[in-house]
Amino acid sequence: VYEVDASRQSRHDNAYVVGLLGTQRIALYDTLLAAYQPGEIEFVMGHEMGHYVLNHIWKGIGFAAGVIILGFFLVHRMLDRTISRFAGRLGYDTAGSIAAVPLVILFLSAYLFLVGPVQSGFSRGMEHQADIFGIKAVGGDAVARSTAVASFQRMAARNLSEPNPPALIEWWLYSHPSMGNRIRF
Numbered sequence: 001v002y003e004v005d006a007s008r009q010s011r012h013d014n015a016y017v018v019g020l021l022g023t024q025r026i027a028l029y030d031t032l033l034a035a036y037q038p039g040e041i042e043f044v045m046g047h048e049m050g051h052y053v054l055n056h057i058w059k060g061i062g063f064a065a066g067v068i069i070l071g072f073f074l075v076h077r078m079l080d081r082t083i084s085r086f087a088g089r090l091g092y093d094t095a096g097s098i099a100a101v102p103l104v105i106l107f108l109s110a111y112l113f114l115v116g117p118v119q120s121g122f123s124r125g126m127e128h129q130a131d132i133f134g135i136k137a138v139g140g141d142a143v144a145r146s147t148a149v150a151s152f153q154r155m156a157a158r159n160l161s162e163p164n165p166p167a168l169i170e171w172w173l174y175s176h177p178s179m180g181n182r183i184r185f
Helices: 030-035 038-053 056-090 098-137 142-158 167-173 179-184
Strands: 002-004 015-018 025-029
Touching (some): 025 030, 030 142, 038 142
């Protein structure tokens, strides 16, 4: 477990797990350690330990690899079809032409825009699993749930996050459940 000296740059609170193949570690911002109650810090640690125990880093890498492979496959297919259909208008007739780069970027951008909610949903699911793990790690009872709620409320207030964003915005863009949804859970 490492303490990150974040207070030199901001007041933002955060914690995360990072690393692969024996280099895994949990990092806690010093701002979090200074502002939270001991039980709240334990819950945050339990949440981050959940990411580690539940293999979320590896699952995230596997998911991202699938998204990337599918994206390149689809872009390749669309690029070939578009070039063969509009070669005269485009001014080039192969995907290997440097002139095809803007079209590749357009197709990749459209793909990433459309797959965004899937990526966000996957990430929110893992965060929810880590929340459950964190609650169980600090006892799993009403006191543990109350401690989790207190940590979510403190983080929302200190990080100036919107506790209840519009459902569409959360669905499309949020990598974590909104604080309102986490508290209601």
